[in-house]
Amino acid sequence: MTIEITLTGARVLRPSGWDDGPLGLGAGQVWDDATGRQVDLRGYDVLPGIVDAHGDGFERHMAPRRGALRERDAGMWAVANELASNGITTAMLAQFWSWEGGLRGPEFALEVLDSIAVTNPRVPVDLRPQLRIETHYLEAFEQAEHAIKQFGVGYVVMNDHLPHDRLAAGRTPKRLTGQALKSGRNPADHLALMQRLHQAGDQVPAMMDSLCARLSAQGVLIGSHDDDTPQSVETWSARGARVSEFPETPQAAEAARALGMGTVMGAPNVVRGASHAGKVAAKDIIASGLCDALASDYHYPSPARAAWRCIELGLLNEAEAWALVSSGPARLLGLADRGTLETGKRADLIVMDRETRQIVATIAGGEMAFLSGKVAARFVA
Structure with a gap:
């Protein structure tokens, strides 16, 4: 009420x-x-209220221990409460649709999408799904499109987590055994899958062009992820992407701005003072005026803390800093009512x-x- x-x-x-x-x-x-x-x-x-454009912190509630417990709707209820306690009133829950399997595979994604649909009417916080589709997972595109239509997914981001350099060189990817265990596969099968998807790379551009065109025609917002070059940004912009999530270099962020794409950076990056993966520091993108929104990424307390950190660092005034977690992401997501x-x-x-x-x-x-x-x-x- x-x-x-x-x-x-x-x-x-x-x-x-x-x-x-x-x-x-x-x-x-x-x-x-x-x-x-x-x-x-x-x-x-x-x-x-904070509008979170990208966050996967919900995973720890729905699957708190791999192989031991999966707590679906009760977990999503806990997510809504954690979001509220951190001032997040609209949350884009970023769920993988990936060959990586486990918590990133289609089976778990369908559980997440269904749980959002069940929980959303029962909680004050507005829970919204974002689907993160792996670009080389061609065999799962049809099923992904069906899920997007079934659950009314309004935001889709394209990712590519294949270690192409090592696969092309015939080398074993780093952390293969651990990733295979998370996927529920043995390492040999997991490696074979990665090699097969890598070898089909020449089919990806045309398939991506077609998929993005169909999604855009349905009014789905499309985003790119981890762009590292202006060329990558230009490619995704040509496919209809309107958001660049976590660009890895200043040049990529500049290209996104020039092409009219919104730029989302990670709030934990701001709080930490640097990227945990050794990429560009979010504070530098903010100082350059190239950041439109800060997202929780993997840590729901970070957006509010990051906004005040921008003030402490002298990057922005209070209104400008808070806009990065409220009006900025709302604008990028097309949510004019908040x-x-x-x-x-x-x-x-x-x-x-x-x-x-x-x-x-x-x-x-x-x-x-x-x-x-x-x-x-x-x-x-």
Whole structure:
């Protein structure tokens, strides 16, 4: 049930910047006029809810220990609660559709997609699927397209995790045994599969062109992933991609901007201060004005922390930094009804302790999604 209240006394981050005017909420939307009872939030800040454009942190809840436990719907419920506690009101759950198998294979992907469909109507946080299709997994394209239609997947990203250099040189890929065990295959079978997919590489461009054309015709947003050269960005742009996720070099990020593609960087990269994989530091892309959104990637607490880290580093002011986790990703995803606190938009917001920057309350779609600590007394009084 949505709540009708007016938040008073807080600093509110609106599109024009901070102000201390009242913020009305009703019928799941932000209102100009006061509505319902007043909640005194002096000492707190109110900011737009976080829109997470890419995150796979849900895996640890649905499959907490390989081979021992898979907890589907209860796991997705826990995901929704973790998201809310970290201020994420819209979450794009990034699920692989990959030859890698295990948690990245089609069988698990279908479980995730179905669990999102079952859980989403029951929780305030808006859970949305993103499917990450491996470019060389040609034999699974038809099944992937069926799943996209069946579950209404609106965002598809193309990945290529084959170790082409080592396969072309006839060398054994690194960490083969561990990856094979995760896939449920023996190492010899896993290697044979990788070799077969690599050898069929000449079929990939035409198949990708065709798949992207069909998805675009259905209104599916297409993204590329880990672009390392301008040429890679140009290829994906020509196929209809509108988002470049985690470009690995400044040149790739510059090419994405020149071609009108949105750029998503990893919030953990900002918090850490560098890429864990030795690629370009997200803070450098932000400093260059080439980042449109920060995503949780694999760690849901990171978007809020990364926004404030941008301020601490002197990269952006508060409104600009928070836009990277709210209005920026909302714009890239085509979600015009959220991302800012404006009349008529979804009542997606967080309440933050001004001193500690701890998120103490989250409202998603006008429903209370998370409430903790002393601020609870303000809401229930």
